[in-house]
Amino acid sequence: MRVVLGDNELFRQLRRNNSNLMTIWGFRDEYDFLSHMYPATVMVSNVEFPSVENAFHASLTNDPKWFERIRLATPQESKGLSKLMPYRPEKLTIQIPIMVGLDTQKFKNHPELLEKLKSTSNKILIEGNLWHDNFWGDCQCKKCKNIRPLNWAGKILMEVRETLKGE
Numbered sequence: 001m002r003v004v005l006g007d008n009e010l011f012r013q014l015r016r017n018n019s020n021l022m023t024i025w026g027f028r029d030e031y032d033f034l035s036h037m038y039p040a041t042v043m044v045s046n047v048e049f050p051s052v053e054n055a056f057h058a059s060l061t062n063d064p065k066w067f068e069r070i071r072l073a074t075p076q077e078s079k080g081l082s083k084l085m086p087y088r089p090e091k092l093t094i095q096i097p098i099m100v101g102l103d104t105q106k107f108k109n110h111p112e113l114l115e116k117l118k119s120t121s122n123k124i125l126i127e128g129n130l131w132h133d134n135f136w137g138d139c140q141c142k143k144c145k146n147i148r149p150l151n152w153a154g155k156i157l158m159e160v161r162e163t164l165k166g167e
Contacts, residue, residue: 024120025138026128027153033116034125034157037075040113042105051075052102057082059098060091096152103160108167117161125161127153 027034036052047067049055053075058067066085070078088094107114126149127137138149 022122023124023126025126027125031120033113034120034127036099036103036153037079038113039075040106040110042102042109044102047071051078052099052106054078055102056095056099057085059102060087060095061085062088096156099152100156100159103156104163107160107164114164114167117157118165120161125154125157126151 024031024034032038033040036056039051041048041050042052042055043049044055044059049058049071054070054073057078058070060082061067061070063086066081070081070085073081107117127133129137129139130141132139132141132144134144134147134149136151136153138151138154139147
């Protein structure tokens with residue numbers, strides 16, 4: 001008999017298999033605060049956003065209606081809406097610096113989250129996922145097994161941790 005695991009249980013099993021003393025794989029459960037979807041307010045253009053996810057997507061458009069629509073969405077909805085909105089022409093060159101700024105702001109403005117980030121010590125942070133995102137993370141599905149993950153979300157968080165370690 002074949003056992004089919006639910007998405008959350010499969011994710012936990014993958015984290016157990018991919019995590020060790022030096023690595024955190026996956027930003028769920030006790031590491032959910034590392035996720036860009038985690039509720040932690042940040043500002044863009046003097047406007048408050050409920051999460052880094054919302055602020056990031058809104059930062060990639062010049063259209064004020066889309067900016068506001070994404071601000072008011074849930075973090076999950078903002079990700080979906082971003083696929084429909086018009087992007088700024090320079091999106092590919094600005095997305096990483098924007099994310100560095102937003103993640104830095106998130107942890108500077110929320111000391112309790114900064115302490116949790118610092119508690120990850122020198123561990124390698126990997127945005128493990130099952131949704132084929134190998135730019136921001138590391139997808140462990142069969143379809144992505146031969147794709148080299150870039151893990152920009154994890155790299156940026158490690159950079160922010162290093163930058164803010166003295167605060």
